Amino acid sequence: MKTIKFLGLTVLLSMMSTGVILAQKTGLQVMQTVYNLPSGEDTQAELSMVLTNKQGEKRVRQLKQYISETGGVEKKIMYFVSPADVKGTSFMNWSYSTGKEDDQWIYLPALKRTKRISSGSKGDYFMGSDFTYDDLGDRHPDQDTHKLVREETVAGKACYVVESKPKTSGHMYSKTITWVMKDNFIGLKREFYDPNGKLLKTLLVKNYQKISGIWVILETEMKNVQKNHSTTITLRNVKVNQGVPASKFTERSMTMGS
């Protein structure tokens, strides 16, 4: 499952209309269906990230985000709005459906320079949140083995429960378990297990809504149960298929800010 879509940006409500319905899916089929959900050609939104530590202290990060997907390339640019010491920073990521390594750049206003950065550090936490860069990116279903472990109802929603394990060693998670709603193939919940097999983090979708005919997840929470630290991401002013120009994903755009 694409966590970025899980975060919400755009997921199609029903696969009924696309004819993708099976009496009994396998785990791989469920995850491929989620991965291949059309998500709109472009989205834009204001993001608010609230980081809460075990003492209950909160830190707030605000961003503007634009995403466009064409020709198998998903381009994303994020403008950091607050706190003040990161204001003006922008981050751009190009990810490829072919599995090619992502391209990433960061613009630091103090340096007045756009710098290409390595996409190898996907285990790093994004802006101190509970989301790693890997959590925010695309993970192709072929990178994992999937098993449909059961079907159950969560919060009144009938779900497939799929266990996914990485095919290669060295991944940050030993496995994930995902609850995918049967009616719309939106991921409702996901558990992340550390390399020792212990539950590390839980992702929960808390609010989603249909915008311009597309289901959009508006609020989601990632909780690190080992550190008792959580991050809630809320989207505002979401626009889908409004036309984000290709020029948005350039060095010029990074340096000029939002």
Add this chain to the structure above:
Amino acid sequence: MKRLLSYLLLGLVVSGMLSAQNNQLDISGYVRNYTGLLTSDMDQFSIVQNTLNLNLELRGEKTGLKVNPYLYQYFDQAPELGLREIYLDYYTDKLDVRIGKQQIIWGKAEGVFITDIISPKDLSEFLLRDFEEIRSGVTAVKLNYHTGIHTLEGVWVPVFTPTIMPASGSIWAPSLNFPIPPVWDYSTANKAFSVSNSEAFLRYSLMASAFDLELVGGSFLYDDPAMHLTRQVDPVTKQLKGLTVRPDYHRVNMAGGSFSLPLGDLVVRGEGAYYDGRYFQTTAPTSPDATLEKNYLHYMAGVDYTLAGIKLSAQFIQERILDYETGIQNEVVETTMTFLAKKDFFREKLWLELFAYVGLNNEDALIRPKLSYSIADGMELQAGANIFTGIAGRFGQYDSNDMVFMKLKYSF
């Protein structure tokens, strides 16, 4: 003429403010206290500096305005108030025009200036100031033409701005080895505001999936002065009885480029420039004014890598004087390396950083460990040290200036 340009700039800024008055003024900046102690004299502060840095920005659909005033207040010297940047922007679909005092940064090297030659350096505290403070703004007209992933940038700098050197008496003043106290002649140091003294630069840049590329060129007055000497020798004793030093800034032409290339988990960077007509100091008797004009190469190869969450970076830099002659005070090849290791802890609340310049010719170094702690959003406390090793060379000459410091910075 400079006054006319100032009035023109002021007029443009005011008209820009008026045209953008319907847009909200964005105010940001920081206040900072910076306190340092030399380890050789822990009883006295080497610096106590309070800084106010303001960024005032107005952005319209097609126009923009930025004013960046700053104030440094010291315990032992007069306050310094200035404008780091003040410029107007005009945007079209493909063309951006920026007029005014601005910082222009080029190249891929970090902490080293190879093709990054438009904004002169402020070396009043050697290389220790933060990156945004180490570059002075230049009054310039900058045009950027964008098409897809390609950008063509042209810069015209009508007013020459030299490197700001440390004040005499400063602990950062470089050692000048004259045999007798000289008389200074600044008659050629102040460059007239004229077309012939103006500077022009051109850059093509590309940002693509496979690599980033910059190709640059420029014709400009080199920001560091050449020191032309005139000796008065006693005809009887043949002893030196007088010495006049005349600093001058000479035109050089430069061509070069830089790139960043992702290779798996690595990012490989390179940068190089060829300078035509740089001046070097010499002791050769065939050069009576103690300078020689030579062509010069400056290049860098670097790599960035992240290992177990530690951001690592290394750069190998060489400066090479072509057609070298004995007596030139610089070595024919000067090699420097830089190293950076940086890691965050507690979800970006604590940063540990180690940056070092290492001079291989003189076995000298500047080592800069630093700890930064985010007390609250926007409020940061830094503690660090600047450790100079060696006895000679670019860094070794400051061996007695080892320093510990603390900075408290509030961004708003």
